[in-house]
Amino acid sequence: EPEVTQTPSHQVTQMGQEVILRCVPISNHLYFYWYRQILGQKVEFLVSFYNNEISEKSEIFDDQFSVERPDGSNFTLKIRSTKLEDSAMYFCASTSGLAGGETQYFGPGTRLLVL
């Protein structure tokens, strides 16, 4: 069964450093998403991406965040200057975009710890 993959599974970084989280969505999917989940909190939407541009973003997704689809398979989330409060689990998700195919499939997540 096709699945969303994410790398790395864990990342530890120093405050102020840049991090890039990588995702490989399911191959024929067209819509991509990033969510985050701070420990003990709910899953929160960050950004959605379609047709090589951001289609929607939340107020969490400020100027320190950016997304990119550098090639036909990867979808990345960059955090330019990490803060302590960026520590969270980051999930990538994708959907096919077809009618009736709006189910979002989640990757296993990247656990980010900012020290």
Place this chain on the structure above:
Amino acid sequence: RKEVEQDPGPFNVPEGATVAFNCTYSNSASQSFFWYRQDCRKEPKLLMSVYSSGNEDGRFTAQLNRASQYISLLIRDSKLSDSATYLCVVTPNSGNTPLVFGKGTRLSVIA
């Protein structure tokens, strides 16, 4: 007011028990409704979509009441493997729109 509210639990039930979870949502224009399951430190996984007519998948039954903005999940004959956090999820629009998650209800099924 929180967009999606759930009783956080935990619900501790013996194997074989029936357990019900409830959820309310604040946006009356919400279009799609789901229950996701999340195991500890894992990603959310779709358990089932929720339709106005109610729907059943094996031991799981979901109900939606649009007038009351209320969603429920019933699990019959609980198994140890049902232990997880159950997330109530809605979307504000139809189509490929962001999911809005509740904080989840934790279930522990005890032998």
